[in-house]
Amino acid sequence: MGARGEMIVQAAGGAPGAEDLPLAVSMTGISKSFGGVRALDNVSLKIRRGEVHALLGGNGAGKSTILKVLNGVHRPDAGTIAVCGTELRDVTPEAARAAGIAMNFQELSLIPTLTVAQNVFLTREAKGGLGLIDDRVAERQAAELFAMLDVDVDPRALVGDLGSGQKQLTEIAKAISQDARVLVLDEPSTALAVSDVDRLFVFLRKLKARGVAIIYVSHRMDEIARISDRATILRDGRHVITAPLSDLPIDTMIEHIVGKRSKGLSDVARAAVHRGEALLELRNVSGRHKPQDITLTVHRGEVVGLAGLLGSGRSSLARVIAGIDPVRAGEIRINGKAVAIGKPADAIAAGIALVPEARATQGIIPAHSVASNMVLAVLDRMTRAGLIKGADVKSVADAQIQRLAIKTASRDHAVSTLSGGNQQKVVIGKWLATDPDLLVLDEPTAGIDIGSKSEIIRLVRDLAAAGKGIVFISSELSELLTACDRILVLSEARLFADLPREAFDDPAIPADDTAHRLQAAEQRLQIEIQEALKQGQKV
Amino acid sequence: MTTANPSLARSFHANWRQYIIYIGFAVIFVVFALTLTDKGFLNPNNLLNIVRQTAMIAVMAVAMTFVLSAGEIDLSVGAVAGLATVTVAMAIAVAGPVAGVAAGIATGLAVGMFNGWLTTRIGIPSFLTTLAMMGIAKGVAMWVSNTAAVPILSPGYSWLFGGGALIGVPVLLFWMLLFGAIGHVVLRRTGFGRRVLATGGGEMAARYSGIDTKAIKFRVLVLSSTAAAFAGMLYAGRLQSGRFQLGEGDELSVIAAAVLGGTSLFGGKGTIIGTIVGALMIGMINNGLILMGLEFSQQLIARGAIIILAVALSQKRS
Numbered sequence A: 001m002g003a004r005g006e007m008i009v010q011a012a013g014g015a016p017g018a019e020d021l022p023l024a025v026s027m028t029g030i031s032k033s034f035g036g037v038r039a040l041d042n043v044s045l046k047i048r049r050g051e052v053h054a055l056l057g058g059n060g061a062g063k064s065t066i067l068k069v070l071n072g073v074h075r076p077d078a079g080t081i082a083v084c085g086t087e088l089r090d091v092t093p094e095a096a097r098a099a100g101i102a103m104n105f106q107e108l109s110l111i112p113t114l115t116v117a118q119n120v121f122l123t124r125e126a127k128g129g130l131g132l133i134d135d136r137v138a139e140r141q142a143a144e145l146f147a148m149l150d151v152d153v154d155p156r157a158l159v160g161d162l163g164s165g166q167k168q169l170t171e172i173a174k175a176i177s178q179d180a181r182v183l184v185l186d187e188p189s190t191a192l193a194v195s196d197v198d199r200l201f202v203f204l205r206k207l208k209a210r211g212v213a214i215i216y217v218s219h220r221m222d223e224i225a226r227i228s229d230r231a232t233i234l235r236d237g238r239h240v241i242t243a244p245l246s247d248l249p250i251d252t253m254i255e256h257i258v259g260k261r262s263k264g265l266s267d268v269a270r271a272a273v274h275r276g277e278a279l280l281e282l283r284n285v286s287g288r289h290k291p292q293d294i295t296l297t298v299h300r301g302e303v304v305g306l307a308g309l310l311g312s313g314r315s316s317l318a319r320v321i322a323g324i325d326p327v328r329a330g331e332i333r334i335n336g337k338a339v340a341i342g343k344p345a346d347a348i349a350a351g352i353a354l355v356p357e358a359r360a361t362q363g364i365i366p367a368h369s370v371a372s373n374m375v376l377a378v379l380d381r382m383t384r385a386g387l388i389k390g391a392d393v394k395s396v397a398d399a400q401i402q403r404l405a406i407k408t409a410s411r412d413h414a415v416s417t418l419s420g421g422n423q424q425k426v427v428i429g430k431w432l433a434t435d436p437d438l439l440v441l442d443e444p445t446a447g448i449d450i451g452s453k454s455e456i457i458r459l460v461r462d463l464a465a466a467g468k469g470i471v472f473i474s475s476e477l478s479e480l481l482t483a484c485d486r487i488l489v490l491s492e493a494r495l496f497a498d499l500p501r502e503a504f505d506d507p508a509i510p511a512d513d514t515a516h517r518l519q520a521a522e523q524r525l526q527i528e529i530q531e532a533l534k535q536g537q538k539v
Numbered sequence B: 001m002t003t004a005n006p007s008l009a010r011s012f013h014a015n016w017r018q019y020i021i022y023i024g025f026a027v028i029f030v031v032f033a034l035t036l037t038d039k040g041f042l043n044p045n046n047l048l049n050i051v052r053q054t055a056m057i058a059v060m061a062v063a064m065t066f067v068l069s070a071g072e073i074d075l076s077v078g079a080v081a082g083l084a085t086v087t088v089a090m091a092i093a094v095a096g097p098v099a100g101v102a103a104g105i106a107t108g109l110a111v112g113m114f115n116g117w118l119t120t121r122i123g124i125p126s127f128l129t130t131l132a133m134m135g136i137a138k139g140v141a142m143w144v145s146n147t148a149a150v151p152i153l154s155p156g157y158s159w160l161f162g163g164g165a166l167i168g169v170p171v172l173l174f175w176m177l178l179f180g181a182i183g184h185v186v187l188r189r190t191g192f193g194r195r196v197l198a199t200g201g202g203e204m205a206a207r208y209s210g211i212d213t214k215a216i217k218f219r220v221l222v223l224s225s226t227a228a229a230f231a232g233m234l235y236a237g238r239l240q241s242g243r244f245q246l247g248e249g250d251e252l253s254v255i256a257a258a259v260l261g262g263t264s265l266f267g268g269k270g271t272i273i274g275t276i277v278g279a280l281m282i283g284m285i286n287n288g289l290i291l292m293g294l295e296f297s298q299q300l301i302a303r304g305a306i307i308i309l310a311v312a313l314s315q316k317r318s
Helices: A002-011 A016-020 A063-070 A093-098 A116-120 A135-149 A164-177 A194-209 A221-227 A250-258 A314-321 A344-349 A359-363 A370-374 A376-382 A390-403 A420-432 A450-465 A477-483 A514-538 B006-035 B044-069 B077-095 B097-122 B126-144 B155-163 B171-189 B191-201 B203-208 B213-239 B250-260 B272-291 B296-314
Strands: A025-034 A037-047 A052-056 A078-083 A086-088 A101-103 A182-186 A213-217 A230-235 A238-244 A278-286 A294-299 A303-307 A329-334 A337-339 A352-355 A438-442 A469-473 A486-491 A494-500
Touching (some): A063 A101, A063 A182, A093 A101, A135 A194, A221 A250, A294 A469, A303 A314, A303 A477, A303 A514, A359 B203, A370 A376, A420 A438, A438 A450, A450 A477, A486 A514, B006 B272, B044 B077, B044 B171, B044 B191, B044 B272, B077 B097, B077 B126, B097 B155, B126 B213, B171 B191, B171 B213, B191 B213
Parallel strands (some): A303 A486, A352 A438, A438 A469
Antiparallel strands (some): A025 A037, A078 A086, A230 A238, A278 A329, A486 A494
16 A cells, blocks of 8 residues: 555655656557457557647547457557557456546446445455455555545445445545556446536546546546546547647537548438427436436437437437337327337337347347347237247348348248348338338447448338338438438436537538538537536526 | 268367267167176166166156256255155055146246245255255155055056056056156247247346246256156155155265266356256166176265266366
8 A cells, every 4th residue: 555655645746747758648650440440540649648638539539449459358450559668469458447547437337235345445455464354454455545535435335325326436546556647538427417417527637646547538528528638539540639628618628529521321322301290208207317308209210319329318218119118207108199018028019129239139149040129029929829920020031131131041040140230120120010100210320331221221211211210220310310300309308409400501501501500500410419518407 | 981071070089978878879879788698787777777777867857957057056955755645655655646746836836946946036045945845755754644555546646657568568667758748849949948048148237138037947947846846756656655755865876867968067058958868877876786696885975976077077178
C-alpha cells in the first residue's frame, strides 16, 4: 500500500511539468483489418498523464477497435503502442493490465455476495496469523484507499446492496489500487442518475490530479464538454482530429463525427409515403421502469424510427409493445381497438412481431436448424392432428430463405453456422412467417456487414410500401434517416420529439447532392438527440 | 465407399461423436459375445432378461429425455417409482387392479404437479425441488407401508405389468417399445416436442417467440413423474409386491441412459432412440458384469468407469 501511494503521489506532479514526462499512452500508426475490411487505418492516439481524453466517433468509427487493441484483445496489423514510455510488444490482455491499463467497468468484475473490501482485495487478500485471511485488515486498507481517493463507499457493505454509481466507483478504486495508470471508461454514465454522474466527475478530477490518464468514451456531448481536457475524433477507421476541448464547440464536434459520407446508405430509395389508417396507438403507456408515459401512433405504410442514446428506453418500449415487459399504465390500441397484451403470444395474435436487439439470446436458438428457428413462432399453423407437417415446415423455411436471400448450405444447418447478417435474416424471416401487421425492429443491423444492412433497409421500405407498419430502432443515425418516414426522439424513458423525416433536410442543399444532404440531416438529428438529453435530465 | 463419397466420410468424421452410443453398444455387445459365450450371454433367455431389467429404466429415461431437453432435471424418479409400487399394491389390496392402476397414475400426476409448481411458480430450481422430493417420496412410501412389502395378489395385474409374455416375448418389451415410439414421435413431430427443445435450446428466444416456457417446464416435470410412477407399476407387477426400496438409485441410470444416448444435460438437444439404446447399453453392461462373476462392489466401479468413458467420448470438445 505504502509504495503504491508514493507512486501515485510522485506522478501527481500535475499539469505544469507533465509535458516532460513520457505520454501515458502513445499509439502510433495503428492499422487493423478484419477479413479485408479496414477497421483502423493508420490511427494515432496520444494520451497525456493527468488528462481526461474524450474518444469520439459514430458507430463503426473504430473507437471500440482501437480500445481493444490497447488492452490486448485485438492484435494490430501495424503500429506501435507505448505506455508511460515503455513500448509494449505482443500485447495480450494480461500484459496490458500489467502495464497499468484498466477498462470495462460494467460491474462485471465485482462479486455481489462479497463485501466491498473483499472485492477490492480479491486474490490479494491480507493474511493474518496462521496464514488465514483477515477481513479487518482488508477493510482498514480499503478505508485508507477510499479516504485517499475521496470515495464515499462503506468497505463493509455488500456489493449487491450498492447502487450503480457506488459500484462503479468501487470498481475504479479497485483498479487504482492495482496500479492502474490509464483508465478507459466506456459510456460510464449510461446507468447512472444525474447526481451519481456529478459524483463520478468529482472522483475523476481527483484521479487526474494524481496523474492518472483517463480515456472517456461517450455519446453525450454535454458531459464530454464538462469533463474532458482534449478529444480525439475517429471516423470510418481514420483519425480526424485531436484538439483541446476549448477548440471544439459541440456543433464542430458533431460536424467532425458525421463528416463526409464516403460509403453510404443514401442509395436506398424512399418512395412517397402512402400513410394508411392508424395501426398502433399508444396512449400514456408506461412500463415497469421504462418507458414512461409514451403516446404515439404508427400508421400503415409508415416507418417510424426511434432515436436516442443507450438506456433512453427505446428497447424497453419495443419490449412493452411485444408483450415481453408488462404494461403498467396506459392503453395500447391496434386497428383502433384496445388490446390487452400480457404475454408475447398476445402480441403475436394481435399481429405484432419484434425482431429483438440481442440476436444470439433473444432471436435465435443457435444449435437448432434454420428451419426449426423459422417456424418457432408459427408452430400451431404447422401441425395437423397434433403432428408437425414436415412439408409445411420446409415450404415456410424455403420461402423465407428465398425471399430474404439467406445464405445457408441448407435449411437443416444449425443457425450458429451462418454469418451474423444471415442469422439476423433468419430472425426476420421467423417473424415475417407470422405475417404481422406491425414489425418492430430493434437494432436490426447491429454487427452485420454493409451489404446485409442495405438489404434489410430495403426490405423495411418494401414492407411499409405493402401496407405494414414498422417501428425501427437504430443507433446509426444515417440508417434511421434513410429508412424512416418519421423519427421520434427518446431520452430518460420519455418521448421528446416527433419529427417528420423532411424536418431534417436542409433546403439549401440541392436535392441531387444526396451524400451532403444526409450528412446535414445527421447533424440535425444528433442535435435533436442532445437536446432531448438535456430536457430529459431536467425532468 | 469412402473413396467414392468423400463428403460422406468427412461428415462422419465430423459427427462420429454423435453416433458414439451406437458404436459403443456394438463394441460392448461384440466383446461380451466373444468373452461370455460360454457363460450364456448370447442365450435368448439371457438377452430377454436384459430387456426385462432395462424396461423400467427405459420408460423413465424416455420422459427424462424431455426434461433434460427442456433444460431441467428430475432426480426424484427412482423414489417416485418406489412410492408408486406401494400405492399401487395397497390400492389393489383394497379395491382391485383397476383402482391400483388409477392410484399409480394419480401418484405420478400429484408428485409431478407439485414438482412443476415449485419449479415454475415458486422458482426453486428443479435440481433442488426434485432432490427434496426424492426424500419426501421415499419417506411417504416407508410411512404408508410401515416399511414392509405389500403383496399383490392379482395375477392379471402381474401379467400385464410385469411377468407376462406374448408369443414368448415379455410384455415389458412391449411397454418399452410403446413408450419409446410415442416419445419419439412426440419429441420429433409434435408442436409440444418442438417447444420443449426450443425452451431448453434458448429459453429467452423461445419466450420472445411466444412460447409459454413455464408451462412447458411444468408439463415435462409432470410427464417425468407420471412415467416414473408407471415404471413403479412395472416393478410392482414384476415382483408382485410394493416395496419402498424398488427403484432406489434409478435416477442415476436414467440420466446416464439419456446422456449416453446423446441428450444434452444443458438442454435443447435430445433423441429418444439414443435414450432407448443408452438404457439397453446400461442393462447389457450390468448383465455382462454379473456373468463375468464380478462382485457387486466391482460391478459398481466398472459400470461407473464405462459410463464416464462413454459420456466423455460423446462430448464435443470446443
